[in-house]
Amino acid sequence: MSKKTFTGGLNSLLGEQPTAQQPKKKVGRPQTSTKVVKKSTGEGTKEGENRYTFILKDELVDKTKAMAYWERLMIKDVVNSALEEAVVKYEKKNGSIKPIPKNK
Secondary structure, eight states, rough: OOOOOOTTTHHHHHTTOTTTTOOOOOSSOOOOOOOOOGGGGGTOOTTTOOOOOOOOOOHHHHHHHHHHHTTOOOOOHHHHHHHHHHHHHHHHHOOOOOOOOOOO
């Protein structure tokens, strides 16, 4: 029996010959935006989004997570939709919401 040698590696078995002209593929998730981050809470978010922290009832969070799961949505999308509906309902009853005045 003759002994077989595999000196070319896996590429030679697959028929692919490495060339210097082939560009390397970028690994990872594509960059979604070129947002200029003003605060550290905006890191990793899309344009027009920011990160906030709220204290909520456990039961409400559990139900929100379940809604997101069953609807195949992200939790932030369920919360965002609920807040948008609350604002529309408030404005329908009370008129448009005035912005909070900024202190000089």
